[in-house]
Amino acid sequence: xxxxxxxCIVGLGLMGGSLALALRASDDDRSAAGLWPRxxxxxxxxxxxxxxxxxxxxxxxxARTANAIDDGSGDLAEGVxxxxxxxxxxxxxTIVRMLAEVGQHARPGALVLDLGSTKSAVCAAMAGLPxxxxxxxxxxxxxxxxxxxxxxxxxxxxxxPFVLCPLPRTQPCALQRAExxxxxxxxxxxxxxxxxxxxxxxxxxxxxYALAVALVRTVEAAAxxxxxxxxxxxxxxxxxxxxxxxxxxxxxxFTNREAVxxxxxxxxxxxxxxxxxxxxxxxxxxxxxxxxAQTRRAGLTV
Amino acid sequence: xxxxxxxCIVGLGLMGGSLALALRASDDDRSAAGLWPRxxxxxxxxxxxxxxxxxxxxxxxxARTANAIDDGSGDLAEGVxxxxxxxxxxxxxTIVRMLAEVGQHARPGALVLDLGSTKSAVCAAMAGLPxxxxxxxxxxxxxxxxxxxxxxxxxxxxxxPFVLCPLPRTQPCALQRAExxxxxxxxxxxxxxxxxxxxxxxxxxxxxYALAVALVRTVEAAAxxxxxxxxxxxxxxxxxxxxxxxxxxxxxxFTNREAVxxxxxxxxxxxxxxxxxxxxxxxxxxxxxxxxAQTRRAGLTV
Numbered sequence: 393x394x395x396x397x398x399x400c401i402v403g404l405g406l407m408g409g410s411l412a413l414a415l416r417a418s419d420d421d422r423s424a425a426g427l428w429p430r431x432x433x434x435x436x437x438x439x440x441x442x443x444x445x446x447x448x449x450x451x452x453x454x455a456r457t458a459n460a461i462d463d464g465s466g467d468l469a470e471g472v473x474x475x476x477x478x479x480x481x482x483x484x485x486t487i488v489r490m491l492a493e494v495g496q497h498a499r500p501g502a503l504v505l506d507l508g509s510t511k512s513a514v515c516a517a518m519a520g521l522p523x524x525x526x527x528x529x530x531x532x533x534x535x536x537x538x539x540x541x542x543x544x545x546x547x548x549x550x551x552x553p554f555v556l557c558p559l560p561r562t563q564p565c566a567l568q569r570a571e572x573x574x575x576x577x578x579x580x581x582x583x584x585x586x587x588x589x590x591x592x593x594x595x596x597x598x599x600x601y602a603l604a605v606a607l608v609r610t611v612e613a614a615a616x617x618x619x620x621x622x623x624x625x626x627x628x629x630x631x632x633x634x635x636x637x638x639x640x641x642x643x644x645x646f647t648n649r650e651a652v653x654x655x656x657x658x659x660x661x662x663x664x665x666x667x668x669x670x671x672x673x674x675x676x677x678x679x680x681x682x683x684x685a686q687t688r689r690a691g692l693t694v
Numbered sequence: 695x696x697x698x699x700x701x702c703i704v705g706l707g708l709m710g711g712s713l714a715l716a717l718r719a720s721d722d723d724r725s726a727a728g729l730w731p732r733x734x735x736x737x738x739x740x741x742x743x744x745x746x747x748x749x750x751x752x753x754x755x756x757a758r759t760a761n762a763i764d765d766g767s768g769d770l771a772e773g774v775x776x777x778x779x780x781x782x783x784x785x786x787x788t789i790v791r792m793l794a795e796v797g798q799h800a801r802p803g804a805l806v807l808d809l810g811s812t813k814s815a816v817c818a819a820m821a822g823l824p825x826x827x828x829x830x831x832x833x834x835x836x837x838x839x840x841x842x843x844x845x846x847x848x849x850x851x852x853x854x855p856f857v858l859c860p861l862p863r864t865q866p867c868a869l870q871r872a873e874x875x876x877x878x879x880x881x882x883x884x885x886x887x888x889x890x891x892x893x894x895x896x897x898x899x900x901x902x903y904a905l906a907v908a909l910v911r912t913v914e915a916a917a918x919x920x921x922x923x924x925x926x927x928x929x930x931x932x933x934x935x936x937x938x939x940x941x942x943x944x945x946x947x948f949t950n951r952e953a954v955x956x957x958x959x960x961x962x963x964x965x966x967x968x969x970x971x972x973x974x975x976x977x978x979x980x981x982x983x984x985x986x987a988q989t990r991r992a993g994l995t996v
Contacts, residue, residue: 533926535926535927535928553923553924553926589920591920592923592924593921595913595916596922596926596928602965602968603905603908604932605984606905606961606964606965607964609964609983609986609990610901610957611898612987613960613964614897614960616893616897618886618894619893619895619897621884621894622884622891622894623994624837624855624898624899624996625837626837626899626902627898627899627996628994629931629935630902630931630934630935631994632931632991633931633932634988634990635992636988645972652972653969653973655912656968656969656972657969658915659908659912660962662907662912662915663904663905663961663962666907667904667959670947670948670954671951671955673951675944678947679940681911682907682944684914685910685911685914686940688910688914689839689934689936692922692933694925694930
């Protein structure tokens with residue numbers, strides 16, 4: 393990468409913060425921490441200047457202290473205007489809203505990447521960017537139920553799929569640059585179209601979240617103090633996603649509404665099958681149901 | 695405890711095996727491993743003779759090698775006839791079936807404790823034991839999605855609630871003995887009536903299991919290879935319980951049918967609320983739903 397190459401990260405939460413930390417980790421740091429294999433792409437990205445755009449002064453100060461960024465700004469136009477790569481790492485509906493302003497101020501040729509959890513709405517908005525810009529939708533398949541720069545870590549993307557959704561107009565060299573960035577932070581780039589991505593993550597991410605929310609709300613509504621006192625690792629893990637940031641999740645659900653509703657209906661059907669077999673005392677059906685799920689889940693490697 | 699005191703553990707799976715290992719761990723082992731505070735009750739139990747009843751020769755051999763048991767038998771009558779404490783650690787419906795035979799062969803005054811996950815059916819069957827026996831239903835609130843002696847560990851019960859359900863006829867000294875046993879393996883004894891226990895665990899254990907099964911079956915039915923390839927920690931944790939032993943879970947669900955169906959119906963209602971708010975684009979309702987669950991779940995300490 394040429395001298396003075398500049399990355400602008402908009403949003404310094406878990407995703408944006410972790411990206412900055414991962415780009416900045418020295419080869420020795422990575423090697424010593426066993427974070428991910430040394431790769432030539434990583435050191436090239438490491439020399440880039442990183443500018444963060446956020447109104448969160450606490451996150452800015454923490455990121456400076458961690459040496460994760462070179463500069464910070466509360467002004468989107470100022471931040472993106474000098475950048476070769478712009479990474480939008482805010483909640484999804486904020487990304488969609490910001491794209492028009494990004495388009496007005498980004499320099500021609502800049503790669504515009506986002507880290508939002510749904511891709512159809514973002515890629516549709518990216519299609520409205522001026523011709524000279526190079527849009528790529530992005531979604532690193534990792535996360536925690538804790539949010540903010542305080543939760544960020546350099547190893548967040550390590551060995552995780554990093555979905556990339558180029559637009560028809562995106563030049564091959566821009567997609568290659570996005571893939572190089574994904575690898576530099578330890579991820580495994582996977583190119584998908586936005587609809588395929590959104591349908592898949594609705595099933596393996598947004599549906600589990602909705603189930604966790606329903607579970608917590610059900611136990612809460614029962615107002616049974618004995619139940620809470622007996623909660624163990626099973627309840628803890630099944631309900632974990634319910635602690636996710638509600639504002640972030642609201643954006644995700646509303647920008648993937650059709651797919652999520654479809655999966656919710658399918659899952660409600662499966663739940664009804666379990667319920668009805670149990671209520672009817674149908675040992676054979678219920679056994680087949682549970683045994684099939686056991687085999688499938690035991691074979692999962694994540 | 696007097697010399698020659700004998701404990702018979704029926705079933706050497708995760709629960710029975712862990713109980714034997716926990717009883718056998720020396721005070722020094724416990725202290726060194728930081729397993730649980732040294733307690734006078736523990737060393738008294740440690741000198742007891744432990745006999746296992748199981749037809750699983752592999753588990754018997756492994757338990758002997760681990761020095762977790764003194765003797766083993768494939769014959770229930772032989773195993774229980776010389777025991778001062780009988781611990782039934784098989785799937786629930788097997789416990790219920792075995793109790794008549796246990797009653798025929800147990801020596802007068804023996805404590806009959808079980809480790810099954812539901813208590814109403816077990817305690818109802820325990821009521822049929824001969825007058826001289828001392829029945830206490832038991833349920834340690836711990837577990838894993840892996841089964842068998844190979845998964846057993848001395849620390850399984852550490853700091854976890856250990857529910858005890860004495861019958862009206864159970865003598866106070868028998869309940870005290872059961873509490874002492876629960877403490878000796880590191881647990882926190884909690885006395886509950888069977889119905890209260892079963893209603894509570896249906897919500898915080900059996901409902902999460904059913905949700906995990908429905909989740910796995912839903913993704914399986916969709917036959918979307920992209921979905922499986924993108925599955926991350928969220929899916930992994932939410933679906934973990936689905937890997938539980940199907941036979942064990944079948945017994946649990948069928949001996950707690952009414953309570954589980956009730957919780958499933960309540961949860962289906964909560965899920966429908968999330969689904970309908972999302973489908974209708976009702977930002978306000980959905981936000982309240984998600985934010986409430988976030989607050990409640992973030993406050994959970996398990």
